[in-house]
Amino acid sequence: MLSIENISKAFGGVxxxxxxxxxxxxxxxxxxxxxxxxxxxxxxxxxxxLIRPDRGQIxxxxxxxxxxxxxxxxxxxxxxxxxxxxxxxxxxVTDNLALAVGRNFVLLHRASFRDRIAALARSLHWAVDPDxxxxxxxxxxxxxxxxxxxxxxxxxxxxxxxPTAVLTPQEVDELIPAVRSLARAGITVIFIxxxxxxxxxxxxxxxxxxxxxxxxxxxxxxxxxxxxTHRMLGAPSALSSLxxxxxxxxxxRLHLSRVCCPLPGTRKYKPLLDNIELSVRAGEIVGIAGVExxxxxxxxxxxxGSLPISSGVITLDGSDLSHLVNFRRARKFACIPEDRQGxxxxxxxxLTANLMLRSxxxxxxxxxxxxxxxxxxSRAAMLVRSFDIRCASVEVPIQFLSGGNQQKALIxxxxxxNPPVILAINPTRxxxxxxxxxxxxxxxxxxxxxxxxxxxxxxxxxLLAISDRVMVMYAGRLLPTNWPAVDRAAIGRMMMGITxxxx
Amino acid sequence: MNIAGESLGxxxxxxxxxxxxxxxxxxxxxxxxxxxxxINIGIEGLMLMGCIAGYAAAxxxxxxxxxxxxxxxxxxxxxxxxxxxxxxxAADQIVAGAAVNIxxxxxxxxxxxxxxxxxxxxxxxxxxxxxxxxxxxxIPGLSRIPFFGPMLFDQYMLFYAAIILAVxxxxxxxxxxxxxxxxxxxxxPEACQAAGVSVRTWRTGAVLFAGACAGAAGAxxxxxxxxxxxxxxxxxxxxxxxxxxxxxxxxxxxLIAGCLLFGGINSLQQILQTTRYTSHSTLMHALQxxxxxxxxxxxxxxxxxxxxxxxxxxxxxxxxxQAWRQ
Numbered sequence: 081m082l083s084i085e086n087i088s089k090a091f092g093g094v095x096x097x098x099x100x101x102x103x104x105x106x107x108x109x110x111x112x113x114x115x116x117x118x119x120x121x122x123x124x125x126x127x128x129x130l131i132r133p134d135r136g137q138i139x140x141x142x143x144x145x146x147x148x149x150x151x152x153x154x155x156x157x158x159x160x161x162x163x164x165x166x167x168x169x170x171x172x173v174t175d176n177l178a179l180a181v182g183r184n185f186v187l188l189h190r191a192s193f194r195d196r197i198a199a200l201a202r203s204l205h206w207a208v209d210p211d212x213x214x215x216x217x218x219x220x221x222x223x224x225x226x227x228x229x230x231x232x233x234x235x236x237x238x239x240x241x242x243p244t245a246v247l248t249p250q251e252v253d254e255l256i257p258a259v260r261s262l263a264r265a266g267i268t269v270i271f272i273x274x275x276x277x278x279x280x281x282x283x284x285x286x287x288x289x290x291x292x293x294x295x296x297x298x299x300x301x302x303x304x305x306x307x308x309t310h311r312m313l314g315a316p317s318a319l320s321s322l323x324x325x326x327x328x329x330x331x332x333r334l335h336l337s338r339v340c341c342p343l344p345g346t347r348k349y350k351p352l353l354d355n356i357e358l359s360v361r362a363g364e365i366v367g368i369a370g371v372e373x374x375x376x377x378x379x380x381x382x383x384x385g386s387l388p389i390s391s392g393v394i395t396l397d398g399s400d401l402s403h404l405v406n407f408r409r410a411r412k413f414a415c416i417p418e419d420r421q422g423x424x425x426x427x428x429x430x431l432t433a434n435l436m437l438r439s440x441x442x443x444x445x446x447x448x449x450x451x452x453x454x455x456x457x458s459r460a461a462m463l464v465r466s467f468d469i470r471c472a473s474v475e476v477p478i479q480f481l482s483g484g485n486q487q488k489a490l491i492x493x494x495x496x497x498n499p500p501v502i503l504a505i506n507p508t509r510x511x512x513x514x515x516x517x518x519x520x521x522x523x524x525x526x527x528x529x530x531x532x533x534x535x536x537x538x539x540x541x542x543l544l545a546i547s548d549r550v551m552v553m554y555a556g557r558l559l560p561t562n563w564p565a566v567d568r569a570a571i572g573r574m575m576m577g578i579t580x581x582x583x
Numbered sequence: 584m585n586i587a588g589e590s591l592g593x594x595x596x597x598x599x600x601x602x603x604x605x606x607x608x609x610x611x612x613x614x615x616x617x618x619x620x621x622i623n624i625g626i627e628g629l630m631l632m633g634c635i636a637g638y639a640a641a642x643x644x645x646x647x648x649x650x651x652x653x654x655x656x657x658x659x660x661x662x663x664x665x666x667x668x669x670x671x672x673a674a675d676q677i678v679a680g681a682a683v684n685i686x687x688x689x690x691x692x693x694x695x696x697x698x699x700x701x702x703x704x705x706x707x708x709x710x711x712x713x714x715x716x717x718x719x720x721x722i723p724g725l726s727r728i729p730f731f732g733p734m735l736f737d738q739y740m741l742f743y744a745a746i747i748l749a750v751x752x753x754x755x756x757x758x759x760x761x762x763x764x765x766x767x768x769x770x771x772p773e774a775c776q777a778a779g780v781s782v783r784t785w786r787t788g789a790v791l792f793a794g795a796c797a798g799a800a801g802a803x804x805x806x807x808x809x810x811x812x813x814x815x816x817x818x819x820x821x822x823x824x825x826x827x828x829x830x831x832x833x834x835x836x837x838l839i840a841g842c843l844l845f846g847g848i849n850s851l852q853q854i855l856q857t858t859r860y861t862s863h864s865t866l867m868h869a870l871q872x873x874x875x876x877x878x879x880x881x882x883x884x885x886x887x888x889x890x891x892x893x894x895x896x897x898x899x900x901x902x903x904x905q906a907w908r909q
Contacts, residue, residue: 151779166777168767170901175763180778182760190758 081106082127082237082268087136089122094472096122097133098292104285106236109259109269111283111300113276113312115484115512119292120272121163124239127270128160129153154180159230160239163246165222169215173197173225176214181233200228203265204258220251227258237268244278245510256282274312274512276305288312312513329548330362331397333501333532334383339392341382341556352378354556356392358534362500365523365533367547368558369540371575375556376536377418380503383534385409396501414499416490416507424490427479431471432460434478435493467492468518484515491522502526502533508542520546540575544568589733595850596734601808603839603846604742605630605800609824610831610838611748612796617828618756619789620769620902622676625665625683626797627821632657633801635691638711638812639698647717651802658798659791661687666790670783673906684821692814716810717741739807741799748796753835765789769900772907782907797821819883826886833899841889848885852878 083103089096097119104110114120125131127138129147137144140156147153153160167176177197178188194210201208206224214222223243230238240259244252259269259282273279279286280300288296288311295311296303303311341353352375360366370376381387383394385406394401401409417423425434436456439445445455460474469488471481478486487507495502504523508516524546527533536553537543544550550563552574561571589597613626623629636657641650661683668679702709717739725736756762764785767774772782804820805812823845831837856878859870 149779150777154779160777162777166771166774168763168771168774170770171763171766175766176774178760178763179767179774179780184761184764185755185759187754187758188760 081139081141083139084123084127085137085139087123087126087133087138089119089126089131089133091122091472094470095292097126099136100289100292100294101136102287102294102297104237104268104270106268107263107266108284109263109271109282111279111286112270112272112289113274113279113286113308114289115274115312115514118289118312120289121241122292123289124160124241124270124272127153128158128239154233154235157234157236158239159233159235159237161223161226161230161241161243163241165226167214167222167225167229170213172211172213173208173217174210176225177210177229177232180229196232197228200231204228204261206258219246220254223247223251223255224258231262231267235267237270238262239270239272241272242274243271244273244275252278276308280305309513329364330530332359332361333397334358334360334534335393335395335398336383337393337395339382339389339394341378341387341389352556353382353389356382356558358551358558360501360532360534362532363527363530364548365527365535365546367543367550368534368536368553369543369550369571369575370536370538370553372538374553376505376553378556379553379558380415380417380505380536383503384413384415412501414494414502416494416502416504418505418509420487420490421479425478425486428477430475431464431469431478431481431489432456432474434489435460435463435474438493439497463489463492463496467522484511487511487515487519491519495522495526498526498529498531500531502531503536504533505536506538507535508537508539516542540568540571544571591854593730593733595847595854596730597737598850598853599843599847600734600738600742601846602849603842604739604745604808605803605820606824606827606842606845607749607839608741608745608803609793609797609800609821610827610842611745611752611835612793613824614828614831614833614835614838615752615756615765616786616789616793617903618769618833618900619765619786620772620900620905620907621666621669621786621790622680622825622904623662623665623683623790623793624677624680624822624825625661625687626680626793626824627817627819628684628687629658629661629794629797630801630804630817630821631687631691632661633798634805634812634816635694635698635801636798637802638805639694641715641806642698642702642709642711645712645715647715647806650715650806651717651799654798654802654806655795656798658794658796658801660794661690662790662794662797665794666787669906670786670790673908676904676906688814695812695814711806711810715806717807739803741803741807744799749835749839756835766900769902772902786907797824823883823886826890829899830886830889844889845882845886848882852881 081103085101087100088098100119100123112120112123122131126133127147129149129152138147139145145156147156147158168179171179174190174193174197178193182188197208197210201224208221208224208228214225217225223246227238243255247255256278259271262269263284271279271282283300285297285299286308287294288308290312296308336356336358339353339356356379358366368376368379378387382389385401385404396412421427426437436445436459440451445452445459457474463469464471464474467488469481469485469492471485478489481489491507502523507519507523511519520542523533523535535543535547544563547563550561550571552559552561552571554575554577559574561574563571609626609630613623616623633654637650637654640653641647644650665679665683668674669676699709719737719739720743722736726732728736756765764775764780768782768785775782775785801817804816827838827841827845830841831839855870856875859867
């Protein structure tokens with residue numbers, strides 16, 4: 081029996097956890113639900129000894145324990161599978177597992193160690209090759225290695241921190257029975273997620289956290305899905321309220337005509353972009369659906385000019401862009417890039433500096449050629465307020481903000497000031513329901529103000545929810561659809577390369 | 584052609600191993616440190632500290648063993664400074680390593696000055712006594728094998744130690760939990776932390792071990808292969824060690840192969856330097872017109888070429904040179 085009693089923790093003025101108490105029965109699967117930043121990961125890090133709580137205590141089988149470090153947690157039988165795996169990619173599975181258990185400076189009995197790994201894997205109905213190099217395994221297999229690692233040392237409590245976020249749907253389907261069989265073997269599993277459907281299939285009991293407070297704890301099935309969502313968000317989901325626009329689109333702003341782009345470095349004619357025809361008009365959202373890797377990133381690179389095109393014309397408001405230098409060209413677009421941490425933000429700079437990256441050259445933000453500190457500060461404060469960016473201070477490096485707040489900051493910078501053309505690639509990836517709704521609302525609001533929006537998104541439901549026109553990208557080609565006259569399944573088939581005549 | 588009563592081949596083989604011994608010794612330590620993610624370009628300085636400490640301690644105590652012990656201690660002590668600055672204070676490893684090199688030049692020069700004064704004050708010779716330094720140790724029986732005997736079984740004690748150490752480190756790295764930890768330290772320190780292993784403590788241990796190895800390699804130069812000290816006697820060998828670790832792609836067999844290759848070319852150039860004046864062949868005669876510095880340069884040119892052509896595909900430990908902040 082694991083019980084958490086009155087745990088509180090604050091980080092620099094933000095109350096991450098407030099008086100949380102929870103009891104978990106042995107051999108059960110406990111789901112912990114909540115949005116990003118609700119405190120789920122903080123609570124688990126406290127259980128695993130990575131963070132010390134400000135107040136409160138943890139009891140294990142009635143005894144009060146102080147989890148000073150991960151090592152102490154492991155000695156107490158608590159194992160954790162982190163969202164970002166703690167594996168050494170250059171080492172074999174066996175070596176990674178040896179790292180976690182065993183004694184130093186004695187020869188390893190590889191054969192018997194392999195047998196232990198194989199036996200544990202078999203009991204979970206997994207095939208794990210102990211000799212393969214971890215870096216060559218796919219994410220799902222690496223996760224299995226992590227779970228085996230947590231159990232190998234005799235772990236009785238297993239914490240899984242958003243294990244499904246990195247998995248394909250098939251891998252999720254394989255994980256669920258494995259977790260159930262762990263529970264049958266008497267192991268307590270704590271499963272963190274913000275996806276209700278998975279929690280539904282896996283857990284015995286759930287606990288819901290919102291803004292650091294426990295708002296519900298009880299058996300699965302006591303609350304309906306709507307009620308759980310309601311408690312997680314505190315307000316009804318906003319996704320349904322987003323509809324297609326009623327406004328009629330205006331003039332064509334961005335136009336691509338017969339754009340081709342060869343595969344770099346090969347003579348073989350296998351284009352990355354094959355005769356792309358695309359136009360985005362003011363006041364509409366054009367959605368491009370597609371399985372990732374079919375040329376979506378190349379398309380954005382071609383529009384922004386970071387990748388040369390071999391033929392075709394790209395025009396913005398009727399004028400050819402090809403003569404413009406890259407950075408002048410990129411400045412004409414508001415862009416929410418796919419890789420927000422690498423391309424969108426400078427992680428080591430403050431929130432203020434990141435918010436000013438687009439506009440620091442404006443005269444109103446300069447004084448004597450230097451930055452106008454007060455003007456910067458007031459603009460940052462205004463954006464933080466109107467885009468609801470949660471932070472301890474606008475001066476903290478942006479890397480210390482949660483993923484959702486980083487994305488809000490990026491969107492605040494790019495969408496403020498009514499940009500006429502917006503490019504967005506997977507803008508809600510990794511965000512929770514609340515932040516996702518916020519991002520989609522911002523895009524529809526921009527459309528309402530007359531912006532031309534090109535949305536490339538791998539989440540089909542969100543794409544279909546807000547796009548006025550939908551196209552499908554497959555193998556470098558862009559195929560138009562009659563959305564909303566065709567159904568979702570037809571678009572799904574086109575994404576797989578099955579081209580129907582009617583679509 | 585015979586040299587010192589041996590055929591040229593046998594002589595070259597023996598000289599090759601003699602030249603390679605300090606490189607192997609220092610290389611083993613550096614390899615271990617680099618595997619854990621710490622690159623110490625101050626290995627040259629650590630060797631120099633070993634040279635002077637070994638020479639002075641042997642001279643004062645009259646015992647080669649004490650000299651070797653002092654050299655190991657000096658190497659570790661200097662490495663401890665490096666570890667404190669890079670592993671604990673998270674300073675840049677390249678800058679700190681360069682500082683160690685400069686520090687060692689000054690410190691060894693100062694120590695040499697004090698040693699000379701101290702010897703003169705007690706009216707004793709500055710040079711080592713007849714039986715103080717190490718002599719090569721021939722293993723009975725095995726050393727009589729033609730060619731391989733003189734090459735492998737009539738060497739200085741440190742060569743045997745280096746080979747035993749190489750086998751032990753190889754076993755440690757690939758067949759123990761400790762080895763998994765060491766390799767993970769350079770590949771994914773966060774995985775070590777998650778396993779309850781202190782990244783800094785372990786890296787410090789590896790750096791100290793590398794310091795001990797470099798110190799011993801320094802002692803080899805001043806009290807084994809030669810019985811003398813000169814302020815520039817390491818002559819860039821510490822830097823060669825760094826390139827040989829890369830050349831060997833962070834593997835022990837690769838490192839040893841690289842050391843033998845470098846040692847071989849170095850011995851060959853020394854033989855060329857001397858025999859070109861004694862031989863009567865036209866080729867040797869022609870070589871007399873080339874300045875000896877050219878020959879001295881050759882091993883380094885070969886090392887550079889080997890690095891440029893062979894090490895392209897070896898990425899090395901992922902976290903090499905990066906400090907770990909918890």
